[in-house]
Amino acid sequence: MSIERVRNLARKWFPAEGGSFQSALDHEFDKIGFTGDSGYVETAIEANRTGRASRKEKVVKDNVWGMVEVDWQSIRLLDSPVVQRLRGIKQLGFSYLTYPSAEHSRFVHSLGMYCVVSRFLDVMSRRGREYQDRSSSDDAATYEVWEPNAKLISDLRHAAILHDIGHMPFSHASEAVFETHQSEMTCGPKSVDDFRFDVEETLETTLRFAECLALAVVLSPRFRNFYDNFVRPGGGDPDTSIKYLGLQVTSKSTRRFLKLLSVSPLSAGKATGV
Amino acid sequence: MTLDVETFVRGFVAGLINSDATAIRLGSRADRRGLRQVLNTLETEIQRSQNSNGEDKDWYRYVVRLRNELRPSNNGTFDNFEMALRNLQLSLTSCPNPFYEEIAFSVSKPYAQSIISELPNPQQKLVAKAVEAFLGARKDERIENGRDEHRKSPEPCT
Numbered sequence: 001m002s003i004e005r006v007r008n009l010a011r012k013w014f015p016a017e018g019g020s021f022q023s024a025l026d027h028e029f030d031k032i033g034f035t036g037d038s039g040y041v042e043t044a045i046e047a048n049r050t051g052r053a054s055r056k057e058k059v060v061k062d063n064v065w066g067m068v069e070v071d072w073q074s075i076r077l078l079d080s081p082v083v084q085r086l087r088g089i090k091q092l093g094f095s096y097l098t099y100p101s102a103e104h105s106r107f108v109h110s111l112g113m114y115c116v117v118s119r120f121l122d123v124m125s126r127r128g129r130e131y132q133d134r135s136s137s138d139d140a141a142t143y144e145v146w147e148p149n150a151k152l153i154s155d156l157r158h159a160a161i162l163h164d165i166g167h168m169p170f171s172h173a174s175e176a177v178f179e180t181h182q183s184e185m186t187c188g189p190k191s192v193d194d195f196r197f198d199v200e201e202t203l204e205t206t207l208r209f210a211e212c213l214a215l216a217v218v219l220s221p222r223f224r225n226f227y228d229n230f231v232r233p234g235g236g237d238p239d240t241s242i243k244y245l246g247l248q249v250t251s252k253s254t255r256r257f258l259k260l261l262s263v264s265p266l267s268a269g270k271a272t273g274v
Numbered sequence: 275m276t277l278d279v280e281t282f283v284r285g286f287v288a289g290l291i292n293s294d295a296t297a298i299r300l301g302s303r304a305d306r307r308g309l310r311q312v313l314n315t316l317e318t319e320i321q322r323s324q325n326s327n328g329e330d331k332d333w334y335r336y337v338v339r340l341r342n343e344l345r346p347s348n349n350g351t352f353d354n355f356e357m358a359l360r361n362l363q364l365s366l367t368s369c370p371n372p373f374y375e376e377i378a379f380s381v382s383k384p385y386a387q388s389i390i391s392e393l394p395n396p397q398q399k400l401v402a403k404a405v406e407a408f409l410g411a412r413k414d415e416r417i418e419n420g421r422d423e424h425r426k427s428p429e430p431c432t
Contacts, residue, residue: 197335206342 009202010219024188025220033081036222040081045229053230062108065115073154074114076231077161082217086110086164093173106164106171117160121153154232166213175209187213279343282401283358285393286312287366287379289405291386297378300356304415308408309352315407316341319400333396 014022026036034040047053055072062068070078077083086107095102128145148156168174178185182193190198192209199205199212207215217223290298299305316337323334347353359367359377366389368380379386390398 197338200342201338204342204345206339 005203006215006219009199009215012198012202013216013219014221020189022221025216026222029082029220029222032085034222034226036225041222041226041230044076044226048230048233060111062111062115065112068111068115069118070114071154071157073231074157074161077158077227078111080226080231082165082223083107083110083161086167089167089169089171091171093170106167110161110164113160113163114157117156121148121156124148158231162214162218164210164214165217166210166215168210168213171210178209279340279358280361281393282340282397282404283355284362284366284389285397285401286404286408287359287362288381288386288389289401290408291366291379291381291383292390293405293409295379295409297376298359299376300352301375304412306352307415308410308412309355310346311407311411312355312404313341313345315400315403316344319403337400 013019029035030039036042044053053076056075057069057071058075060068060070084107086109087105089106090096090102091104091106091109092099092102125147128147131143132145168178178192182196183191185192187195195216196207196209196212199207199215218227319337320334320341323330323337344352344355344358356377360369363369366379366381367377369377390401393401
């Protein structure tokens with residue numbers, strides 16, 4: 001999958017002149033409070049522009065990961081309605097009926113994922129520097145050191161927060177219903193089958209329905225406006241940054257680090273405990 | 275018409291049996307090259323379906339999904355293809371050796387022929403092209419390897 005394919009998908013779903021799919025998505029955004037004109041998004045952007053929006057980092061206490069330091073950009077993302085919505089979605093679907101303690105939400109899971117990804121990145125940076133210091137005294141270094149830069153670190157942290165925003169109530173249980181009756185269920189003006197096929201045809205990969213929805217949210221004009229002008233103001237080329245985020249959110253990137261995180265037995269998602 | 279990955283892979287294995295192939299060795303370069311050619315065949319079929327003005331939307335979607343399912347993973351291995359082949363164990367395939375690298379075909383030619391004859395016509399054609407591409411690439415790789423072997427200088431005697 002390449003960033004160019006993600007751009008093509010964004011153009012297909014959200015052409016410049018708008019369309020029924022975009023209207024349907026905006027209508028759903030309005031329902032959860034992620035309103036556009038004169039609403040949440042514009043208010044937030046205006047607050048950033050006038051300097052009223054906070055840029056303080058926070059420390060969040062988590063009962064699994066302890067004290068989690070969250071940077072100000074990630075705070076803005078976590079506070080947004082699209083991510084806050086995950087508080088109402090159970091991570092383990094209907095499992096709580098059998099295991100009463102399985103009550104935690106996708107929001108907590110996303111925060112845990114953020115923590116684990118941050119730790120991975122910190123360790124990789126530190127070990128890279130240690131290796132470079134050691135190998136500078138040797139004649140030849142055995143390995144090439146890959147050190148993530150600040151932009152990539154932000155990209156990956158935000159992808160960790162956003163990776164589950166497409167989930168529906170009861171997580172994979174409801175997803176199974178939609179995937180079984182793809183032609184009968186609709187996603188805005190399209191059938192679920194058509195919607196998923198847009199992704200399969202353009203990105204040349206098979207993604208789950210929730211991942212397709214996450215892509216649709218991340219690539220939508222309203223979210224892009226929010227992300228580029230409030231979460232990451234001045235963060236470089238907006239088109240590239242949001243498409244790159246879309247690439248990472250679906251965890252199918254060819255970047256070796258995300259492959260390690262998403263596919264290997266040591267994946268961050270699994271490390272947060274389902 | 276059942277349009278799924280399993281049906282295609284069953285037909286593919288049946289086609290290989292009909293062509294006197296006895297196994298696929300996923301560790302071998304020849305067979306990996308063959309699988310790559312199968313993917314190229316699917317890509318060609320996708321292009322052909324696209325150019326036919328959308329006459330058969332279901333077929334186009336089927337081939338696109340098939341290609342997506344069988345394509346190599348990020349590290350270059352044909353994991354999904356291998357999984358589809360191994361899923362046919364106890365019916366068409368078996369993995370007899372302890373290293374599990376070889377997927378052997380465990381049915382007779384007449385049975386393989388009957389599997390192919392049950393496939394609808396478009397799938398039969400697609401399967402035939404895929405089998406031809408696989409065996410052709412495998413043969414080419416072996417010929418090239420044969421040439422390379424001849425070019426190597428003989429080991430000195432000790």
